[in-house]
Amino acid sequence: MKHIIEQVAQVAGYLWQKGWAERNGGNISYNMSEFAPALNEIPAISEPIAIGLSVPKLAGGYFLVTGTGRRMRYVESAPMDNMSIIRILPDGQHYVIVAEKDIRPTSELPTHLLVHNFLQTEKPSNKAVIHTHPIELVAMSHNRAFLTKDVLTHLLWSMIPETRAFCPKGLGIVPYTLPGSVELAQKTLDELHDYDVVMWEKHGVVAVGPDAVEAFDRIDVLNKSAQIYRDARAMGFIPEGMSTDQMNELKQAFNL
Ligand code: 2HA
Ligand code: ZN
Numbered sequence: 001m002k003h004i005i006e007q008v009a010q011v012a013g014y015l016w017q018k019g020w021a022e023r024n025g026g027n028i029s030y031n032m033s034e035f036a037p038a039l040n041e042i043p044a045i046s047e048p049i050a051i052g053l054s055v056p057k058l059a060g061g062y063f064l065v066t067g068t069g070r071r072m073r074y075v076e077s078a079p080m081d082n083m084s085i086i087r088i089l090p091d092g093q094h095y096v097i098v099a100e101k102d103i104r105p106t107s108e109l110p111t112h113l114l115v116h117n118f119l120q121t122e123k124p125s126n127k128a129v130i131h132t133h134p135i136e137l138v139a140m141s142h143n144r145a146f147l148t149k150d151v152l153t154h155l156l157w158s159m160i161p162e163t164r165a166f167c168p169k170g171l172g173i174v175p176y177t178l179p180g181s182v183e184l185a186q187k188t189l190d191e192l193h194d195y196d197v198v199m200w201e202k203h204g205v206v207a208v209g210p211d212a213v214e215a216f217d218r219i220d221v222l223n224k225s226a227q228i229y230r231d232a233r234a235m236g237f238i239p240e241g242m243s244t245d246q247m248n249e250l251k252q253a254f255n256l
């Protein structure tokens with residue numbers, strides 16, 4: 001458990017260093033249900049709180065979650081003053097806080113839990129969910145032409161071979177939706193069937209991964225491509241991008 005808390009704290013620090021986590025921007029959650037036997041012994045320190053939606057597959061499960069209004073830079077320096085561990089109650093519609101302090105979870109909890117509910121059976125090796133505000137990717141979501149399905153995916157893949165190799169499913173797109181809403185959670189889930197990273201138009205991204213570092217890296221490779229695109233445009237030309245032949249060669253060589 002200590003290792004997981006340390007790793008989530010480390011990744012919170014990366015988000016701040018990248019400039020992706022202004023004020024309280026962004027949030028991280030991690031599925032800690034494997035530690036249920038030990039965590040079951042801990043009494044609740046909050047009353048039952050409604051999730052606002054139903055996550056039946058998570059009943060009895062545990063999640064490490066960054067706190068609402070908390071800053072990523074302080075999640076790094078004082079992890080358990082800025083995160084808590086929650087237990088999902090048997091009804092799948094309420095949770096209680098069990099550790100360490102009564103810190104209320106992120107405003108994006110509906111998305112985090114609905115995504116974990118999906119991962120539980122569809123992508124069980126993925127335990128971490130990150131939401132953050134990567135500057136260049138968010139900037140690109142202000143161009144309507146990039147919001148058509150897979151236009152941005154192919155552009156980003158073509159900027160540098162690593163992006164396709166390490167984010168082989170590309171980038172899903174969710175049209176602008178109110179932050180923290182159940183509607184945003186549901187639309188995110190729809191995209192996660194096909195992608196591991198999803199863009200929230202004019203807001204940020206959500207990524208899943210086996211752990212917090214892997215989820216972070218999926219965003220980082222996509223944003224690196226966005227930076228290369230931006231820099232080429234800033235140098236005064238439209239980047240050529242890798243050719244279709246080069247992309248196909250890569251796909252075969254890396255079995256993508
Ligand atoms: O945690 O980023 O989307 C603050 C946010 C909400
Ligand atoms: Zn956000």
